[in-house]
Amino acid sequence: MPADPYFVDVAVRWSDMDAYGHVNNVAFVRLLEDARVYALRDWFGQDRDLIDDGLLVVRQEIDYLAPLTFDYRPARITMGCSRISGASFDIGYAVGRPEGDVTYAVAEVTLVAYDLQRSTPRRLTETERAQLCAIAGDPAPLRSRGTRAPR
């Protein structure tokens, strides 16, 4: 991770909690999407319209580390790009709070640049690659990598 990792604060909804009274495991994945939508605007510019120039999620992996409860505060989603190839890249995520040092989840998502008109993957542009390099980060410390003690 660089000295100042990139993050987005996204709103947690009361309805993200399930009958257990915790933010539901699926709602965590929604928070990742939410953060990504804002991040992609920052990284690739407001002129890029997600609807017209698609990015497809082809893979995601998430480790849940601590229960998260709605308490009016946003979630702070820290993100870094840990891999870039011709048409795809990996984003590592950590879900925390603006204050406090609890990490509630870590995740990794593989995205493919996609030409929605032609229904086919497309190469990342030079500008896109430069932007992704600017937020380069370490691979997410997922349990499947052995980087955390198994629970």
Added chain:
Amino acid sequence: MPADPYFVDVAVRWSDMDAYGHVNNVAFVRLLEDARVYALRDWFGQDRDLIDDGLLVVRQEIDYLAPLTFDYRPARITMGCSRISGASFDIGYAVGRPEGDVTYAVAEVTLVAYDLQRSTPRRLTETERAQLCAIAGDPAPLRSRGTRAPR
């Protein structure tokens, strides 16, 4: 996988589609939860109340293989148990349709048996372990295992 793999058909909602007109990546994870809720009733009996006797999702990994569109038909979620330890187990998933041989996604979820009263993991009972053995299956063919050609 055994000769007759276990599956649950779950309803896809029109609202599971996003502005791309495809079932959203997060909605896929919801379908997995939905299937799990029905499967746990089958496996562990109706007397087990998910609210009182919790199972926590501690990890999930999903590969998206083909776009899924709402077309009134349910999704067929095939499931098998690929690992059992003292307090946790892995379920492998494949998302298809009742007819047709397209696999839209494969996934693996790690669940921990949890005592919600004491807020602590608990050991799986003998009965639970026997049930999970009865639906034993191979590990999900995830890209991260190298079991599929990378996209």
Added chain:
Amino acid sequence: MPADPYFVDVAVRWSDMDAYGHVNNVAFVRLLEDARVYALRDWFGQDRDLIDDGLLVVRQEIDYLAPLTFDYRPARITMGCSRISGASFDIGYAVGRPEGDVTYAVAEVTLVAYDLQRSTPRRLTETERAQLCAIAGDPAPLRSRGTRAPR
């Protein structure tokens, strides 16, 4: 209501419950949408594609009468058309269960036939009007109509 009112059974998801342990008030509105999607196929035929030939919800009103809990059973949504005009119609809803005589909610939704290409309302066709007449029903017994004792 006619002798045999029209109904659709739609799946309730465990995640439709909120932290109170009841099906959330917003999830009820989702169940109405879900039922409508299936009903419109029955009424207007499979050749009508909801994406291409839009129907816009311009108004909805819902009274919640009893708490609904996830218990694996679907919700039975009974529907009838209580008003037809040139471009719009009202559908009355009652939310129950396949067995049992509890009504959990009653609702009314006003829909406008919409030409998505031209972004303008369009007249209902003769065939559409005939279909709607075939499922004619009384106005929903909403509290705002004074047809139920106020709570």
Added chain:
Amino acid sequence: MPADPYFVDVAVRWSDMDAYGHVNNVAFVRLLEDARVYALRDWFGQDRDLIDDGLLVVRQEIDYLAPLTFDYRPARITMGCSRISGASFDIGYAVGRPEGDVTYAVAEVTLVAYDLQRSTPRRLTETERAQLCAIAGDPAPLRSRGTRAPR
């Protein structure tokens, strides 16, 4: 409405859009809930825990006036209390944007103060009534009241 109506800005999620590319009609109702959760903290204090001291939605009515699209900006939900009785009250809503004068929806929600332990409605306290009076507003200009030209 008082000179300075009360409002809350709530985040719209990209996923609130449906396959039509507009914020889904059900997602609008979610935005109302979201605004209410924050408003109740403002009105009744942070010590009141929504989980412990419940407020049940017993009725809601919403008119959709203009399509809303995700564009990174929050929705501005303006709220006023238009009726108070012993155990219940009505909140009127208008859904807009922080800038711009388009009203996308107006709504009215009836809430009942509820004792979750005893599963019974409870009387509003003096403090609660005073707070609600402080944000008193006109009834929502719903179509069913004839206060808008029917569409």
